Amino acid sequence: MMTFYNKQTTEQKEFYENLLSSLASLSKLFSSSDTPYLHYRAHEILFCYAFGANNISRGDVSFDATKDGVGIGLKTFLHGNGNTFQKIAEFNSVSDEIRELGSNHNDIAHFIADKRNERLTDTLSITSTKEMLYHVITRNNQSLNIAECRMSFVEKARIKKVTLKKNNIYFKDSLHEYNFSLAKNTLYKKFDISENILHSIDVNIMGNPFQLLENLSVFDTKESTKTMEIILPLYSTSTGDVGRSSGLNQWNASGRERHQDEVYIPIPSWIHNQFPDFFNYKGKTTPSFMVKLPNTDLVPFKVCQSGGKALMSNPNRLLGHWLLRDVLKLQAGQLATRQLLRQKDIDSVLVTKVEGKEYDYELDFLKYGSYEKFEESHKE
Incomplete structure (x- = not known):
């Protein structure tokens, strides 16, 4: 071997x-x-x-x-x-x-x-x-x-x-x-x-x-990195399911013509209130920042939409193609559902803020139910 x-x-x-x-x-x-x-x-x-x-x-x-x-x-x-x-x-x-x-x-x-x-x-x-x-x-x-x-x-x-x-x-x-x-x-x-x-x-x-x-009375911290982390759901916390035209299914929304890989990861409003310095969201679209995905790709992301409710890649289709096609194995036009996430045993992502590296955040998948536990222990 x-x-x-x-x-x-x-x-x-x-x-x-x-x-x-x-x-x-x-x-x-x-x-x-x-x-x-x-x-x-x-x-x-x-x-x-x-x-x-x-x-x-x-x-x-x-x-x-x-x-x-x-x-x-x-x-x-x-x-x-x-x-x-x-x-x-x-x-x-x-x-x-x-x-x-x-x-x-x-x-x-x-x-x-x-x-x-x-x-x-x-x-x-x-x-x-x-x-x-x-x-x-x-x-x-x-x-x-x-x-x-x-x-x-x-x-x-x-x-x-x-x-x-x-x-x-x-x-x-x-x-x-x-x-x-x-x-x-x-x-x-x-x-x-x-x-x-x-x-x-x-x-x-x-x-x-x-x-x-x-x-060990003196520690050299010049090369140390500081981290903060939050957990974001891959579904709507208001309905408990993936919206048919939002989140992972944003590509299915009406109005303008959309790319088949257009998605976003929902950011519940309490996240910005509880962790105001995590994304430094100030009520408007934030500048792009670099995120390292589990496949080691470095991808530009930004927080956008009303109330900063969406974490998107820039361009948007980069996240969608990887998440929908490579990870969830969905065909173009096939809706993501909470049931599918349960079958994959994932329904949330861990986002880690990192200082001292060539990127700003890391993104990892977490097992089914992780977001609910995070919300229970952190939401005031």
């Missing part, structure tokens, strides 16, 4: 390994074990920093990072015997459909295979990637192992050995073993990395890392 790690420069790999070793040396900040501690979020950030990869781990997609057309899932877990089941996807949004299948374990396995494959297909489209793999860090006594292995579509036609054990459905295809937890609506894949280790790193765990923290 292809590897990402071995295609990086020697300097990048050494930099990555040194960062991993340094971070893991602080393990006693979190644990008294001799096995290095590595939080998955810290690994995601470190990986992208070392290799200059695009960090999309906060979005509701199947990859954590992308670079050079490769989608990368990042995993870190205890090494053990190098052969263990690890979580790869959750399916809470279709839990009712799973329950409707009753006790037919074979049907459930095939249903989960379909949903997993749909998500991978959608993620490849959203990120404009062609290949995908897992980059894995396993943790041993005083060491870390770097490994890579396949991220594959489930071979639905080759599913076999479907069995139920303690509320878990186990099944195989010709490439992998899977375990679906009925209680957690979670799919696990067996990672066998015993023969896929690319490099091992010795870790010298500091006995008292707090002494190091005591000496």
Whole structure:
């Protein structure tokens, strides 16, 4: 199989390994074990920093990072015997459909295979990637192992050995073993990395890392970045659905002739009231600003329409073509609906304001229901 790690420069790999070793040396900040501690979020950030990869781990997609057309899932877990089941996807949004299948374990396995494959297909489209793999860090006594292995579509036609054990459905295809937890609506894949280790790193765990923290009295913040973030719905919050002639279906509005890719992302009025400095909207159209999409494209955007209710690309069709055709897979003239968003398990976007970079904002997709939770916790 292809590897990402071995295609990086020697300097990048050494930099990555040194960062991993340094971070893991602080393990006693979190644990008294001799096995290095590595939080998955810290690994995601470190990986992208070392290799200059695009960090999309906060979005509701199947990859954590992308670079050079490769989608990368990042995993870190205890090494053990190098052969263990690890979580790869959750399916809470279709839990009712799973329950409707009753006790037919074979049907459930095939249903989960379909949903997993749909998500991978959608993620490849959203990120404009062609290949995908897992980059894995396993943790041993005083060491870390770097490994890579396949991220594959489930071979639905080759599913076999479907069995139920303690509320878990186990099944195989010709490439992998899977375990679906009925209680957690979670799919696990067996990672066998015993023969896929690319490099091992010795870790010298500091006995008292707090002494190091005591000496860090001056911080250089010249290259730091500040972020703020909000969540915007991809549907109308007044109706609970996508308007037939607004939002993602603005192309269907009457009046002037419109392009088939004309869309906008709704901005509820309370967002401007609650976060007045986020878009710096002052009651009129704002100047264009640059937004980085999950596929790494940098696109000019602006806030417009009455009350600043619309986030649009400039020109408008850039956002629409990517969102309607590449992400949602809609044909020209086909309406977007809330039901479709539910099927895709996305109904909102995370917009992050960034300072200190060549663009102003980042946009990522979030799972179904994310906007409602954001509104409940932030709207006054």
